[in-house]
Amino acid sequence: MQITVGPNQFFWDAASWRDFYARLADEAPVDRVVLGELVCSKRLPFYQAEIPGAVERLQAAGKAVAMTSLALITLKRERTLTAELAATGLEVEVNDLTALAHLPPGAAFSVGPLVNVYNEGTLGWLAARGARRICLPPELPPEPLALLAAQSPVPVEVWGWGRLPLAISARCYHARLHDRAKDSCQFVCDVDPDGRAVDTLDGQRFLAVNGVQTLSAACASAARALPRLREAGIAALRLSPQAEGFVAVCRLFRDLADGRIDAAEFDARARPLAPGGAFCDGFLTGAAGVAWSGA
Amino acid sequence: MMELVCPAGTPAALRAAVEAGAHAVYCGFADETNARNFPGLNFSRPELAEGVAFAHRHGAKVLVAINTFPQAGRQALWHRAVADAEAAGADAVILADLGLVAHTAEQHPGLRRHLSVQAAAANPDIINFYAEAFGVKRVVLPRVLTVAEITAINREIDAETEVFVFGGLCVMAEGRCSLSSYATGRSPNMNGVCSPPSHVVYAEEGDTLAARLGGFTIQKSARGAPAPYPTLCKGCFVSEGTTGYVFEDPASLDASDLIPALARAGVTALKIEGRQRSRAYVKEVVRSFRAAVEAVAAGRPVPAGQLARLSEGQAATTGAYAKTWR
Helix, strand or coil: CEEEECCCCCCCCHHHHHHHHHHHHHHCCCCEEEECCCCCCCCHHHCHHHHHHHHHHHHHCCCEEEEECCCCCCCHHHHHHHHHHHCCCCEEEECCCHHHHHCCCCCCEEECCCCCCCCHHHHHHHHHHCEEEEECCCCCCHHHHHHHHHHCCCCEEEEEEEEEEEEEECCCHHHHHCCCCHHHCCCHHHHCCCCEEEECCCCCEEEEEECCEEEEEEEEECCCCHHHHHHCCCCEEEECCCCCCHHHHHHHHHHHHCCCCCHHHHHHHHHHHCHHHCEECHHHHCCCCCCCCCC | CCEEEEECCCHHHHHHHHHCCCCEEEECECCCCCCCCCCCCCECHHHHHHHHHHHHHCCCEEEEEECCCCCCCCHHHHHHHHHHHHHCCCCEEEECCHHHHHHHHHHCCCCCEEECHHHCCCCHHHHHHHHHHHCCCEEECCCCCCHHHHHHHHHHCCCEEEEEEEECCCCECCCCCCHHHHHHCCCHHHHCCCCCHHHEEEEEECCEEEEEECCEEEEEEECCCCCCCCCHHHCCEEECCEEECCCCCCCEEECHHHHHHHHHCCCCEEEECCCCCCHHHHHHHHHHHHHHHHHHHCCCCCCCCCCHHHCCCCCEECHHHCHHHC
16 A cells, blocks of 8 residues: 655645655655645745655655646636646646646546545546546545456555645635635734644534635544455555644654554544544544544 | 536426526536535436427536546546536536646547636636646636736636626535545545535524534524524634634525626636526526626626525625635
8 A cells, every 4th residue: 555645735834844754754654745736826935945855855755746737727827837737747636627628648646535536437548647646535435446456457546645625715714714805814824834623513524625725624534444445456545735744744654654553543643633533434434524433 | 698507406406497587507427427416416318418408408508517536446447437517518618637638638639628616727827738738628617816906817818707696605625625524535526515414413402503514513503593504614613712604604605796897807617506406496596696797798887686585595795706715
């Protein structure tokens, strides 16, 4: 089982961003790293200059590297960024199909979890178009997941760890919570490096907002589903970056996948590291996404 | 004149919409192939054929929404829906799934293809991609764009655009939202439902009525006051001590005042949400909007204020069409 690190969903300052990828390169037992800006194009200028160095360091450490597209591309500036991404020569992870429109035939690309790959028709079309790898949408239930993994001509990846990306909008909820418009957000999402909790009226932990993105409050974990995922032929688990303790999370997954620890030990050791302090794995068991099979 | 595309949840609503002046109606089959998969709604195969015949006799078109994402292993259900829509004489199918668009282009080249709002095609590059690769003729634009952005898109694309002007309002980019399945296991993309009634519980707590979705309390109202339906993105939440509508107030979309601007933006068709609505509602909304598009086509102002009481008993918003909404 391979381990892929997905693109960071949050807004970190340049120093934190650089340190995160330096440690990932030097210390984390992962096979593949997707980096770049997924959520909001306004964030990119703050750390863009760090990207080439991070790519080089990760590659030197033997990790495969891909660059993500934005999750939602609307503005002219965002279209230009997408075109430039296609010209870097690095593998592009398509997280909005717009990126596909910019890729010349034959260019290396993979498909991220925010593209709607729900069936063999779409998966087959993308593979025929040249997709080298496909990360399935997190909400996909177990039966379709197994069926697609069995039929796919390219490696299939599933969401393994982290707050789940549940929705993307034109509206910035961080700005709204601070009584600002998106255009004058003053980059306020930087105060919540793992997202801002959104609870119910009865105080239940439920969601988290991250600029224009809405996430689960609970941290998804595929640890307990791992034997089934392996049996289904899933090639890789995707771990989603968090501000603290991420290298430890990567090591725990490596140990779990290699049989050095079991799921119970994984849960006990990983729970203190989980953003929001709670797990969910309902999508992987066919329940509501928020459900946790270890409850 | 701009084309008015109106909801037909039932054969009776189809007839009401056509008689009230709809240029086109959209509807779906009674299964999970469409995004309004509600009990008691939608069309059987014979009903669709009859509906198409009725609409065509009155000079109106029928667009069939097959706009959920086919489930792996069960694609045949969606493929059959496309074939049956063509056989019934539908003027177009409205599709969201990449694989289903490709299938339809290949197997039913003569059937006109529209791209559903669920496909979230939000810029000229992806719209032109769908037009060139699959012959898509019209794109229903996602509700993330301002009027200025829609104007710019229309200048760069080789397809028609259709935009929502009235009814329920999604706050998230549609077709890219798993909030409902996170809380309930049932989602728009997979099941054609959002925040489904089967997972709603109302509980009286003293003088308060609490509304829960999938066990999550997202609305509370004073007993006797109107209780809003607990739709996830219009729920009331608490974040760091602040209580409020974090995503969107319980408002519905009314862009009737923007019809002249949307016409200038080059939009071909205006869409009214509400296949789950009653025949009487459809009739009244369609009649008002037909008068509005006729007025705009004749250079007159949009007749004011007649739709307010049809909004969801609450505030109306122009949503993402105004940049300040973001």
